[in-house]
Amino acid sequence: MRLIVAANRLFHRQGLERSAIADIAREAAVPAGNVYYYFKTKEELVEAVIARRNAFIAAWLADLETEAAPRERLIRFVGEFERTSDMRARHGCPVGGLCHDANRLGGALASQARGAFELLIDWLRDQFAALGAEPGEARAGALHLLACLEGASLLAHSFADPSVMRNETARLKDWLEGYG
Amino acid sequence: MRLIVAANRLFHRQGLERSAIADIAREAAVPAGNVYYYFKTKEELVEAVIARRNAFIAAWLADLETEAAPRERLIRFVGEFERTSDMRARHGCPVGGLCHDANRLGGALASQARGAFELLIDWLRDQFAALGAEPGEARAGALHLLACLEGASLLAHSFADPSVMRNETARLKDWLEGYG
DNA sequence: GTCTATAGGCAGATAGAC
DNA sequence: GTCTATCTGCCTATAGAC
Numbered sequence: 001m002r003l004i005v006a007a008n009r010l011f012h013r014q015g016l017e018r019s020a021i022a023d024i025a026r027e028a029a030v031p032a033g034n035v036y037y038y039f040k041t042k043e044e045l046v047e048a049v050i051a052r053r054n055a056f057i058a059a060w061l062a063d064l065e066t067e068a069a070p071r072e073r074l075i076r077f078v079g080e081f082e083r084t085s086d087m088r089a090r091h092g093c094p095v096g097g098l099c100h101d102a103n104r105l106g107g108a109l110a111s112q113a114r115g116a117f118e119l120l121i122d123w124l125r126d127q128f129a130a131l132g133a134e135p136g137e138a139r140a141g142a143l144h145l146l147a148c149l150e151g152a153s154l155l156a157h158s159f160a161d162p163s164v165m166r167n168e169t170a171r172l173k174d175w176l177e178g179y180g
Numbered sequence: 181m182r183l184i185v186a187a188n189r190l191f192h193r194q195g196l197e198r199s200a201i202a203d204i205a206r207e208a209a210v211p212a213g214n215v216y217y218y219f220k221t222k223e224e225l226v227e228a229v230i231a232r233r234n235a236f237i238a239a240w241l242a243d244l245e246t247e248a249a250p251r252e253r254l255i256r257f258v259g260e261f262e263r264t265s266d267m268r269a270r271h272g273c274p275v276g277g278l279c280h281d282a283n284r285l286g287g288a289l290a291s292q293a294r295g296a297f298e299l300l301i302d303w304l305r306d307q308f309a310a311l312g313a314e315p316g317e318a319r320a321g322a323l324h325l326l327a328c329l330e331g332a333s334l335l336a337h338s339f340a341d342p343s344v345m346r347n348e349t350a351r352l353k354d355w356l357e358g359y360g
Numbered sequence: 361g362t363c364t365a366t367a368g369g370c371a372g373a374t375a376g377a378c
Numbered sequence: 379g380t381c382t383a384t385c386t387g388c389c390t391a392t393a394g395a396c
Contacts, residue, residue: 015284017197020371031381036373092283099338100280103272104195114338140347143335144328147348151331155323158279158294167320168327200389211363216391 001048002028003038008049012094016046016101043109050098050112057095057116061123070130074145074176077124081149082169085162093153095120120146131180141179148172181228182208183218188229192274196226196281223289230278230292237275237296241303250310254325254356257304261329262349265342273333275300300326311360321359328352 006028010019021042025032039045060080067073081088091097095116102113124142133141152168186208190199201222205212219225240260247253261268271277275296282293304322313321332348 018284021373022371033374033382034380037379037381040373042372092280096334097280100272100277100334103337104198110338117335117338140351143332143344143347144351147328147331147335147344148324149331150334151327151329152323154276154280154330154334155297155327157283158290158297164323164327167323171320171324201391202389213364213366213392214362217361217363220391222390 013091070127074127078169078172085165088153089156089162092157096150184228193271250307254307258349258352265345268333269336269342272337276330
């Protein structure tokens with residue numbers, strides 16, 4: 001659906017609230033009123049965007065599983081954040097930004113947006129567990145790794161400086177190399 | 181100024197855009213139109229709030245300097261985030277949230293909001309330097325520590341779970357104990 | 361200086377022609 | 379199914395009484 005793709009891009013660049021239906025429709029090259037033929041409300045459109053994103057994340061994590069060793073999976077995971085440093089410096093983390101926005105709106109949107117974090121944390125926890133970490137420590141490691149990457153994305157965005165992001169991914173890779 | 185205090189609280193809880201002038205005025209128990217006697221525009225009010233916050237941060241950092249050893253200063257720094265775990269789980273990090281919002285609005289607001297991060301990073305960098313870190317590593321350590329705390333605040337807020345925050349602060353304290 | 365009423369503009373949502 | 383015109387409501391900002 002072109003509308004979902006357009007909305008996805010605008011939500012990342014401008015946030016949920018500043019992305020007007022008219023903007024999204026223009027970006028998708030469809031008439032403004034037409035949006036309501038496909039989605040009853042703006043919230044429904046947001047839900048569709050989040051569902052699509054979460055599906056992408058699940059597919060990405062499944063793809064990382066083709067890498068045999070958990071350590072290399074984690075390093076590849078971090079590598080994806082490094083690869084997208086420029087995008088993160090320009091527009092922030094898509095997942096973190098959406099969660100932030102959704103947290104403010106509250107309700108069903110917030111819990112659906114949080115779903116992306118849940119997918120990531122559960123997957124990361126499994127990798128740390130496969131590296132021999134105790135259950136509690138595996139989850140703590142997962143939270144720590146994601147917190148570093150999200151925090152670095154926020155700082156990189158605030159300073160419009162991708163090197164902040166690369167700094168942190170390098171640090172995390174070192175940590176993972178010596179983990180366990 | 182009562183208006184600035186009220187605005188500060190609402191900006192933290194609801195974000196910049198969702199905090200209407202009327203809301204702020206009600207919170208401060210002054211008539212809505214009155215706000216424009218003190219501030220020409222909403223942006224000017226936001227600037228006043230940010231200036232006040234940054235002054236508080238500068239004062240806090242100066243206060244931490246009374247602690248003699250840099251390691252204990254850093255541990256106290258992290259301890260302040262631990263102490264405010266519940267607040268962070270409920271409303272997110274005030275600094276991070278404001279920066280996120282201001283980044284989206286762009287312009288003068290974004291750079292002023294970023295000023296809080298600059299204060300924190302410069303101070304942290306000095307402490308790591310005092311612990312014997314090379315200049316580059318001191319700054320990297322500062323960015324890493326702040327990224328962890330900001331990322332943990334975002335995750336704690338998304339899951340409405342303060343233990344995520346406490347988990348990360350405990351981890352950071354361990355790291356600082358063995359640093360250098 | 362303090363307050364009320366309201367102008368002006370924009371965004372979400374709808375009605376109804378085609 | 380597709381599109382235009384418009385309603386409704388909210389928010390910033392102002393005008394002007396007191």
